[in-house]
Amino acid sequence: MGTRAAVMDNLSMRISARADYAVRAALELAAAGEDTSLKAEAIAEAQGIPHKFLEGILGDLRRGGLVVSQRGGKGGYRLARPADSIPIADVIRVADGPLVSVRGVRPPDLSYIGPAESLLPLWIAVRANVRKILGEVTLAHVAAAKLPEDVLSLADDPEAWTNP
Amino acid sequence: MGTRAAVMDNLSMRISARADYAVRAALELAAAGEDTSLKAEAIAEAQGIPHKFLEGILGDLRRGGLVVSQRGGKGGYRLARPADSIPIADVIRVADGPLVSVRGVRPPDLSYIGPAESLLPLWIAVRANVRKILGEVTLAHVAAAKLPEDVLSLADDPEAWTNP
DNA sequence: ACACTTCCCTAGTAAATCGATAGGAAATCT
DNA sequence: AGATTTCCTATCGATTTACTAGGGAAGTGT
Numbered sequence: 494m495g496t497r498a499a500v501m502d503n504l505s506m507r508i509s510a511r512a513d514y515a516v517r518a519a520l521e522l523a524a525a526g527e528d529t530s531l532k533a534e535a536i537a538e539a540q541g542i543p544h545k546f547l548e549g550i551l552g553d554l555r556r557g558g559l560v561v562s563q564r565g566g567k568g569g570y571r572l573a574r575p576a577d578s579i580p581i582a583d584v585i586r587v588a589d590g591p592l593v594s595v596r597g598v599r600p601p602d603l604s605y606i607g608p609a610e611s612l613l614p615l616w617i618a619v620r621a622n623v624r625k626i627l628g629e630v631t632l633a634h635v636a637a638a639k640l641p642e643d644v645l646s647l648a649d650d651p652e653a654w655t656n657p
Numbered sequence: 658m659g660t661r662a663a664v665m666d667n668l669s670m671r672i673s674a675r676a677d678y679a680v681r682a683a684l685e686l687a688a689a690g691e692d693t694s695l696k697a698e699a700i701a702e703a704q705g706i707p708h709k710f711l712e713g714i715l716g717d718l719r720r721g722g723l724v725v726s727q728r729g730g731k732g733g734y735r736l737a738r739p740a741d742s743i744p745i746a747d748v749i750r751v752a753d754g755p756l757v758s759v760r761g762v763r764p765p766d767l768s769y770i771g772p773a774e775s776l777l778p779l780w781i782a783v784r785a786n787v788r789k790i791l792g793e794v795t796l797a798h799v800a801a802a803k804l805p806e807d808v809l810s811l812a813d814d815p816e817a818w819t820n821p
Numbered sequence: 822a823c824a825c826t827t828c829c830c831t832a833g834t835a836a837a838t839c840g841a842t843a844g845g846a847a848a849t850c851t
Numbered sequence: 852a853g854a855t856t857t858c859c860t861a862t863c864g865a866t867t868t869a870c871t872a873g874g875g876a877a878g879t880g881t
Contacts, residue, residue, distance in 0.1 A: 506757040506787055507671050508780070510869060513760050517773040524772035532827070539771060546870055552829065564828045565878030581779070607703060608688035608800040609681045614812040615745070615794060615804060616672065621817035622786050630779060636772040640779060648778040653785035654765055674840060696856065710841055716858070728857040729849025760869095 506623070508585070514542045515550050515588030516581060516635075522560060523576035523632040530562075530569035550588055557587030577633035582624065584632070672749070678706045679714050679752030680745060680799075686724060687740035687796040694733035714752055721751030741797035746788060748796070756791070757784040 517540045525531050533551055537544035551570055554560045559579060560570045572579065605612050626644060634640055640648070647653065681704045689695050697715055701708035715734055718724045723743060724734045736743065750756055757780070759767055764780045790808060798804055804812070811817065 506784065508759040509867095510760045516776065517769070520772040520776070534827085540773065541770075543870060545872080548828075549830095549870095555828095562828060563878075564826080564876075565880095566826045567879065568827045568877090570828090605681070606705075608684040609704065611799045611802045611804060612677075612680065612684075615790075615799060615808065617817050618804075618808045618811035619787055619790050621811045621814060622790060623783060624817075626779075626783050626786060635775045635779060638775040640775060640782070644779065644782045647782035647785045650785060653781050653788075673838095698856085707841060709843080712857075713841095713859095719858095726857060727849075728847075728855085729851095730855045731850060732848085732856050734857090 509589055511550060512585045512589040514540070514547060515554060516584050518542065518547060518551060519554065519559065519572070519579070519584045519632055520636050522570060522572045523579075523636040525571070527572050527575055530567075530571040532569040536570070553588050554584070557583075559584060559587055572632070575633070576636060577631050579632045580628045581630050581632070581635065582627035585627065673753055675714060676749045676753040678704070678711060679718060680748050682706065682711060682715060683718065683723065683736070683743070683748045683796055684800050686734060686736045687743075687800040689735070691736050691739055694727060694735040696733040700734075717752050718748070721747075723748060723751055736796075739797070740800060741795050743796045744792045745794050745796065745799065746791035749791065756787060 518536050521536045521539055522531060533548050534544050536542070536551075537547045551560065551562070555562050555570070559573055561573045562568070562570050603613055626647075629641060630644060682700050685700045685703055686695060697712050698708050700706070700715075701711045715724065715726070719726050719734070723737055725737045726732070726734050746756060755763055757764060759780055764777060764784060767777055767780070769776045790811075793805060794808060
């Protein structure tokens with residue numbers, strides 16, 4: 494399409510359904526407590542996530558070492574570590590692949606020429622900033638609705654909530 | 658072939674080829690000066706961008722009011738405003754749509770329930786942060802290879818350049 | 822032992838998106 | 852008129868996304 498009018502996303506920051514679901518599922522587990530285990534179906538119900546889809550995501554979280562699972566009648570999933578030791582960044586990375594890459598190429602391997610040369614440090618700066626936030630905020634923070642001060646102050650600016 | 662660049666993979670930060678090309682094309686125009694116009698073919702050559710693809714992107718920039726065009730023998734594209742008044746964010750937004758989205762939805766339109774309630778302010782905070790950087794840095798900054806101090810200091814941290 | 826529950830694994834699929842290309846119409850210059 | 856360059860529409864193949872289906876493996880309670 495030459496003109497893109499109706500289609501949305503994907504400029505700079507995009508959080509996929511997969512990542513979003515993963516974080517929300519992890520938050521349910523965080524809220525349940527480290528030693529209570531929840532069934533996939535219960536999480537799916539609570540958060541309105543297609544449960545078969547969620548099963549796959551929970552499998553990723555397990556393989557990533559963030560949750561542990563148990564089969565059978567009293568089975569389910571629970572967090573593998575305390576919720577305050579799991580940053581949101583970890584959940585997203587495990588569910589959705591590496592946090593950042595550049596067209597398959599890592600930022601340090603890019604080569605820009607001419608007036609575009611300084612683009613690389615710019616992307617790096619943006620990335621560093623995103624990492625700082627998502628690496629600082631943990632499941633415990635979000636589940637308890639107590640975000641760190643510096644993050645809150647960013648979200649408090651009414652301008653942050655406006656559209657484009 | 659030249660340089661192809663930047664898409665940040667998957668999770669958090671992704672810059673599409675479209676956005677990357679758009680910024681690089683705008684940078685060529687910025688370097689050329691506000692009253693010099695460049696042909697699409699010349700820009701494509703200089704930055705190693707498929708020229709037919711670039712034509713579509715330049716069309717978006719024109720419709721977004723960032724560049725003006727002229728057809729015919731002495732035609733081409735030039736910036737519609739001074740390079741120091743065009744933030745990188747504008748270029749990306751015009752070429753690629755809204756800067757941040759979750760599951761294709763803009764953050765203010767999301768609704769989270771239960772322990773996921775505080776997810777919304779978190780996404781907003783991240784978005785505000787990205788906006789702050791990309792809204793502050795202009796085409797002039799990048800074209801002149803003189804990024805603002807606060808951005809540079811972010812990119813200076815060696816940790817920012819590490820892989821995952 | 823047996824039934825039941827719940828996780829686990831593999832495949833598949835419809836739709837969207839991405840990057841790119843082609844052909845020609847419209848405008849502008851010499 | 853003739854050359855040039857933007858502008859418009861349409862299409863393409865490949866990949867990704869978001870999901871669905873079905874069944875096997877492992878654990879639990881009776």
